[in-house]
Amino acid sequence: MGRALRGILEDGDRLTLGLRASGESAEIEVRGSMPVYNSDVASIFERVADLLEIEGANPYRVRAYRNAARTIAALPGNIADMVEAGKDLTELDGIGDDLAGKIEEIVATGDLALFEEIERRVPPGLAQMLDIPGLGPKRVRALYDELGVTDLEELEEAAKQGKIEDLEGFGVKTQQKILDDLEEARGKEQRTRLDTAEELVAPLVDYLRGIEGVQRVEAAGSYRRRQETVGDLDILATGEDGRQIIDRFVEYEDVDEVVSEGETRSTVLLRTGLQVDLRVVKEESYGAALLYFTGSKAHNIHLRNMALDQDMKINEYGVFRGEERVAGETEEGIYGLFDLPYIEPELREDRGEIEAAMEGKLPQLITLEDLRGDLQMHTTASDGHNTLEEMVAAAQERGYDYIAITDHSPRVAVARGLDAEHLATQIDQIDALNEKLDGIRVLKGIEVDILEDGSLDLPDDALSRLDVVIASVHSGFGYSRDKQTERILRAMDNPNFHILAHPTGRLINERDPYEVDLEKVMRGALDRGCYLEVNAYPDRLDLDDVHARMAKEMGLKLSISTDAHRVSELAYMRFGVGQARRGWLEPDDVLNTRSWRDLHKLLKR
């Protein structure tokens, strides 16, 4: 097995499954069948970049590896399949002849000779030291050269012995900070889910707006781009006296530690450990600062390069031609300078949005208001917390034209799934309810389990009575990619199957997606007249943005549904819409933007 991939596979299911399938030694089985994923290639390139940087290599060469890693990680399709199909990899952003060759090498061998070569010169443990805030490539290099530190353990040892403070460019404070950060890293922090971030942002933004002299406050960064998780919160405020605003900011009651504070920016840690960066600019720079602080970094760099081509310069204060300030009040004004329409924050990932804007081909992104119904929710009949009537009342309040009630099937025993008999009872209840209702239609549905062999967990004659059949995988997460893919396609063969729910099964920060060939699943859905779901539940967001876009490009329509288990969760729709927008989806790409009449036609197979 490739050395570089060993770390990735070690604790995953793939290795175990390979063993089970063949009964042979792991070495042979894994080498013969081991697929290479985009994340494998991206992670090798990232690690090469880290080590090259520590080595003091040309920074632009380092950047080339990072750009390539980013490009590959964001590809909807599988890079190994592209190699197999003989596609020209140099057509990808930031991939030239050299990197194309290296990708082919990784796909063919699972490994990269260059990577092993660098690892012989630079201890690989040094790369982890880059994750310590305040330690960059130069300092890591110095720690290695001067003290012989090669990994985090030795780093801690050196700091405890007080060896670091004596190094040139280091001091007592730096040494103590390293110790503190190592301690904190043991608490294992991860990125914060978007819904958690929302809870923290709202009161903080309120507080900032209440500070004297503050004109505007906006949460920017990945939060504004509606990324599924945020690494930190970037908040922009406008006002004349930055120092005064920052003095009040660091007094916010939830601040645990002030990392830095200056005239225009400050970084603090909240008690949850979440980092918050506040940037204060004058009102005239609002647009430029919002653009800068919203990112993504790649989007900004792209724009700044366009500015350079036209002898202009973009920074967080405005756009300048020589000394003259030519824009900066609004984001629209800055985009307008380049003859571009406004680009929505969710698109700003440098995944082709600037090119699309130039050609006038930006998508008209779906909004919350476009949705006319919600196609997945649960009631007390299975594992929901509210009754059928309560869910319907809440949906009416949201102004929906229809909702689908989709309780679990029997297989999900913990959820007290409905058998055919209980389902029949619910069908009668819904029929009776619809008689009385005005302005909303309750669709009879189910979230039926896809069993191990790809059959569905309820008899066809029960399923055929329903308006909407959502099917999903709740077991057999460890199946091989091929087996999982076949299982799902087989389930879709059932003519009652409408929508595949949470298609990868991932739980953000908790469970990785199961192995499945999504492209094949999507192709299969297209062929059979089935659809996939963007599950809006903030722990799931499944499909994610990249795969939602992949579906759109294949012409496959998706539903956006909350999977609500209580009335309050119907409001999760905003998270699903955020992912859909990041995936470039327009109203027409989404099933439940349609009237029930039109949706009903689409569900006929």
Added chain:
DNA sequence: GCCGTTTTCGGCCCGACTGTTTTCAGTCG
């Protein structure tokens, strides 16, 4: 290592804050 309506060579985004520096390097976003 990539890339090209000015370039196949010579560029490659830009500024704030900290700590250790006495004029700035390193890091970060």
